Amino acid sequence: MKINAFAAAKKRAPLAPWSFETKELRCQECVVRVLACGICHSDVHMIDNDWMMSQYPLVPGHEIVGEVMEVGSGVSHIKAGDRVGIGWQKSACMHCDDCLHGNENLCDHNVPTIVGNHGGFADHVVTDSRFVFKIPDGLETPSVGPLLCGGITVFSALHYAGMTSGQRVGIIGVGGLGHMAVQFASKMGNHVTAFTTSSDKAEFAANLGAHDAVVVTGNTFSHAPAKKLDILLSTIPAPLDLDNYINLLNSDGTLCYVGIGEASANVPLLPLLQKRRRVMASPIGGRGMIRHMLDVADAHGVAPIVELFPFDKVNEAIDKVRNNTIRYRAVLMN
Ligand SMILES: NC(=O)c1ccc[n+]([C@@H]2O[C@H](COP(=O)([O-])OP(=O)(O)OC[C@H]3O[C@@H](n4cnc5c(N)ncnc54)[C@H](OP(=O)(O)O)[C@@H]3O)[C@@H](O)[C@H]2O)c1
Ligand SMILES: [Zn+2]
Ligand SMILES: [Zn+2]
Incomplete structure (x- = not known):
């Protein structure tokens, strides 16, 4: 045909x-x-x-x-x-x-x-x-x-990053993937912090179920989350400032990439080791x-x-x- x-x-x-x-x-x-x-x-x-x-x-x-x-x-x-x-x-x-x-x-x-x-x-x-x-x-x-595609990618990644319920989850980038990740994490019973470069998205984030929204300008956060996060999911199609984000993770916390904005990343090993944190990536x-x-x-x-x-x-x-x-x-x- x-x-x-x-x-x-x-x-x-x-x-x-x-x-x-x-x-x-x-x-x-x-x-x-x-x-x-x-x-x-x-x-x-x-x-x-x-x-x-x-x-x-x-x-x-x-x-x-x-x-x-x-x-x-x-x-x-x-x-x-x-x-x-x-x-x-x-x-x-x-x-x-x-x-x-x-x-x-x-x-x-x-x-x-x-x-x-x-x-x-x-x-x-x-x-x-x-x-x-x-x-x-x-x-x-x-x-x-x-x-x-977007939905299954964030759902599966959050699952393999260890998400259950009652955790603190950060979603980096509130785009196609990110705005579905905020919904899944929140509706499955977690406290969600959205990290966004767009102020209108920060204002709208509560409608998606986010409990907090951090505006990211360059390497600067509008404020730090009140508590450390168990999981951080990066959905941005651009390089991530790992140094800034790793320190937001709780002990045994996991940062998971689904957006890959660079072929490789410099992982800061000391803050990883000191708190037994993990960095991973996940496909669909x-x-x-x-x-x-x-x-x-x-x-x-x-x-x-x-x-x-x-x-x-x-x-x-x-x-x-x-x-x-x-x-x-x-x-x-x-
Ligand atoms: N792992 C997988 O299996 C899988 C599956 C599907 C997609 N992906 C990948 O996931 C990534 C996101 O896809 P998407 O469809 O969600 O994209 P999208 O709708 O364009 O959303 C990406 C979001 O990232 C933020 N962003 C964009 N450029 C940025 C920059 N330079 N610095 C910081 N933040 C930036 C923006 O959110 P804010 O406005 O909130 O800052 C943007 O809305 C892509 O790289 C895509 O290829 C991976
Ligand atoms: Zn896709
Ligand atoms: Zn096979």
């Missing part, structure tokens, strides 16, 4: 209409008609080839909500007409220890939706149905897409965790705040992500 999409022809190029023909449907694949697709900062990194793995023409989009149109002969868990979601990951080997432990996101052979494949800035997507998730009825189509989440995250979002009313754009305004939407004027997630809707 012919798919009409928006693609970047080369590094940093604005997106333009582009179409391509798909191959015959394989037994594990399905065709999904795109209803909506979020714009993650990873789409911007990919357009810019920041990670040196982009292939052009590049069709971004990996926070996809759509309707199943057709399934391959080996597909039984979804059927035509189902409302489904697709995130960053397109497939994995399914046989390695990581896959068998439900950590398909850690598989050495994991394939991203928009690396070597075409994503959701399109009218249809053909993909591996094993990474296609039914959407609970309570979650609304315009806002559910961002949960499939496995399939079981995605199902669990969707149920938690449904049960606790965690939903991204979205600005909707028609697909032909995709460049306008990307510009707002680039210049940090989006509040809080851009979503394209057909």
